[in-house]
Amino acid sequence: MTYQVSRNGxxxxxxxxxxxRRYVASGNVLLTDMAxxxxxxxxxxxxxxxxxxxxxxxxxxxxxxxxxQSGSTYPDPPNLNWVFELLLGFLTCAxxxxxWNLVIAAWANxxxxxxxxxxxxxxxxxxxxxHFGGSLGLxxxxxxHQQPHQSFVGGFIGIASWVARLIARFTLRxxxxxxxxxxxxxxxxxxxxxxxxFGGIYFQYKLNEINQLKQNLRYQNVAR
Numbered sequence: 644m645t646y647q648v649s650r651n652g653x654x655x656x657x658x659x660x661x662x663x664r665r666y667v668a669s670g671n672v673l674l675t676d677m678a679x680x681x682x683x684x685x686x687x688x689x690x691x692x693x694x695x696x697x698x699x700x701x702x703x704x705x706x707x708x709x710x711x712q713s714g715s716t717y718p719d720p721p722n723l724n725w726v727f728e729l730l731l732g733f734l735t736c737a738x739x740x741x742x743w744n745l746v747i748a749a750w751a752n753x754x755x756x757x758x759x760x761x762x763x764x765x766x767x768x769x770x771x772x773x774h775f776g777g778s779l780g781l782x783x784x785x786x787x788h789q790q791p792h793q794s795f796v797g798g799f800i801g802i803a804s805w806v807a808r809l810i811a812r813f814t815l816r817x818x819x820x821x822x823x824x825x826x827x828x829x830x831x832x833x834x835x836x837x838x839x840x841f842g843g844i845y846f847q848y849k850l851n852e853i854n855q856l857k858q859n860l861r862y863q864n865v866a867r
Contacts, residue, residue: 649677649686663689675828688830694859717754717827719857720850721746728847741768744843747850748811751818754826758818763811770804812842819846829856 645657650673658666666672667689674690723743732740745768748761774797816838823831831853837845 644680644682646678646680646692648672648689649679660692664693667693673828675824675830677830688828690829690860691856694856717822718750719854721750721847722851722854723847725844725848725851729844732844740843741771743847744768744811747843747846748815751815751822755818755822758814760811760815760818763807763814767804767807767811770800770807774800774804808842809839812838815846819849823853827857829853 645659646663647654647656648658648663649655655672656678658672663672663678667674672689674688674693676689677686678689678692679686721743728740728743732738732743744764745761748758748764751758752761813835816833816835820831820833823829831849833846833849
């Protein structure tokens with residue numbers, strides 16, 4: 644099977660899988676370049692092709708790819724299965740998801756110290772806790788057959804918590820895309836729509852894919 648490589652609108656190839664590995668090792672092909680075979684409907688990053696074929700393909704004895712050097716510098720992303728996160732979030736009334744968002748943001752701050760995602764998530768978490776406390780007070784008042792009092796402050800905190808969460812989500816989205824398209828060039832793309840609706844669960848799903856791709860690349864380098 645051969646692949647065409649695209650960079651900045653220019654087409655190169657066709658190359659075999661062994662050619663791609665050799666050119667990545669020499670720096671002539673980047674892991675972020677897009678590639679496609681005749682049987683593939685869409686263009687994908689070269690890193691994805693090399694990673695998905697690394698375990699099964701015949702080893703090629705060449706210099707290690709550039710990724711292997713940077714891959715040991717940065718810790719792997721949190722690797723909790725996103726389905727498990729969703730289940731725990733359901734069982735804990737979303738409390739676990741809130742905590743896990745902080746875990747992901749803390750990891751992002753380690754690999755991208757300039758990121759403000761962790762700060763925004765902490766602010767969002769504080770506002771969520773305050774809003775939850777106010778809602779709990781309303782429930783207690785109703786359980787004692789008292790007339791609950793809706794306050795402007797409670798409504799403002801509720802709106803502010805949603806705004807802070809959205810800011811945190813899109814800040815973390817930018818951080819992840821920046822890191823995995825520059826420092827660790829794995830071609831990560833994150834949907835704005837999925838970020839808006841699913842936030843941390845969507846991020847964890849993509850981070851699971853990143854961890855699998857990094858693991859495949861490590862197997863490939865060991866085979867060499």
